[in-house]
Amino acid sequence: MEVKILGSAAGGAFPQWNCACTNCRAVRAGTFHGKTRTQTQVAITQDGRSWFLLGASPDLRTQIEATPELHPREGVRQSPIAGVVLANADLDHVLGLLLLRELQPLRVHATASVRRILREDNSMFGMLQRIPNQAVWTDFEPGTEFHLCNAQGEESGLRCQAWSLSTHYPAYVASDRQSQLVSGEASLGFIIDSASRSRLAYMPAVPQLDDTLVQQLNTCDVLLFDGTFWSDDELIRVQGSGQTALQMGHIPVESILPKLAALRRPRKIFLHINNTNPMLDEASPQYRQVRGAGWEIAEDGWQFKI
Numbered sequence: 613m614e615v616k617i618l619g620s621a622a623g624g625a626f627p628q629w630n631c632a633c634t635n636c637r638a639v640r641a642g643t644f645h646g647k648t649r650t651q652t653q654v655a656i657t658q659d660g661r662s663w664f665l666l667g668a669s670p671d672l673r674t675q676i677e678a679t680p681e682l683h684p685r686e687g688v689r690q691s692p693i694a695g696v697v698l699a700n701a702d703l704d705h706v707l708g709l710l711l712l713r714e715l716q717p718l719r720v721h722a723t724a725s726v727r728r729i730l731r732e733d734n735s736m737f738g739m740l741q742r743i744p745n746q747a748v749w750t751d752f753e754p755g756t757e758f759h760l761c762n763a764q765g766e767e768s769g770l771r772c773q774a775w776s777l778s779t780h781y782p783a784y785v786a787s788d789r790q791s792q793l794v795s796g797e798a799s800l801g802f803i804i805d806s807a808s809r810s811r812l813a814y815m816p817a818v819p820q821l822d823d824t825l826v827q828q829l830n831t832c833d834v835l836l837f838d839g840t841f842w843s844d845d846e847l848i849r850v851q852g853s854g855q856t857a858l859q860m861g862h863i864p865v866e867s868i869l870p871k872l873a874a875l876r877r878p879r880k881i882f883l884h885i886n887n888t889n890p891m892l893d894e895a896s897p898q899y900r901q902v903r904g905a906g907w908e909i910a911e912d913g914w915q916f917k918i
């Protein structure tokens with residue numbers, strides 16, 4: 613399996629347009645020790661020809677242009693992007709679907725609840741259904757394995773299992789609609805197996821870590837894991853008000869490090885990093901602590917084979 617990290621920041625990217633936190637200010641002043649980042653986007657392939665997107669970020673157009681493997685190869689209209697797998701209905705995870713509306717056949721794998729939110733409640737997503745077999749939606753259920761397929765139904769060699777991680781739907785989903793949805797289909801993490809049995813975990817929003825999940829993570833070769841916030845009160849300290857990291861569905865990194873210290877097998881990489889997170893600053897003690905604990909901090913453009 614080939615893995616490309618096209619974007620590694622949380623919603624809003626880094627720097628964020630309306631943010632003047634210490635990190636964002638330093639980037640604009642040219643004094644920041646570290647990289648800017650677009651919003652989290654990962655692409656994977658088994659055969660190097662058909663690529664699958666994990667989520668569809670609002671930065672997808674520039675991310676595709678920055679990645680030659682995702683450029684058209686033959687004919688006037690073509691794309692190596694065969695499908696998309698959705699982990700939730702958050703705007704920074706699904707808005708990129710609207711950037712893929714140019715009549716290109718695609719398979720969209722999603723839970724039935726996420727599909728209903730997008731297709732039944734948000735008419736803009738009808739732009740993906742203007743011709744027959746444009747976007748072909750396939751429901752998956754948490755806990756059951758499914759094959760990543762293109763629009764024609766051809767299997768890619770990649771198998772995916774979704775883990776239910778949160779029962780929290782985005783704030784834009786109306787409360788009467790939320791009562792009709794399956795709570796366990798709100799927010800997923802993925803464990804993806806290749807044809808050669810290498811295994812990738814993609815978990816950009818993890819509100820809690822139980823023993824079952826930790827055991828599963830230890831069967832993986834690479835973890836792409838929730839690095840949104842360093843501390844639970846990070847946003848409150850920056851903004852003066854707001855929600856804690858845990859209330860927003862993210863375990864802070866300073867709590868993850870001891871909880872996952874015993875993982876031996878996987879290469880451990882944080883992604884989905886909020887612009888306020890002090891570990892983005894490579895001159896910070898938090899950066900040194902993360903690196904010293906054996907974790908890496910994803911940057912846009914990283915790629916590897918497993």
Ligand SMILES: [Zn+2]
Nearest residue numbers: 631633636887
């Ligand atoms: Zn900021």
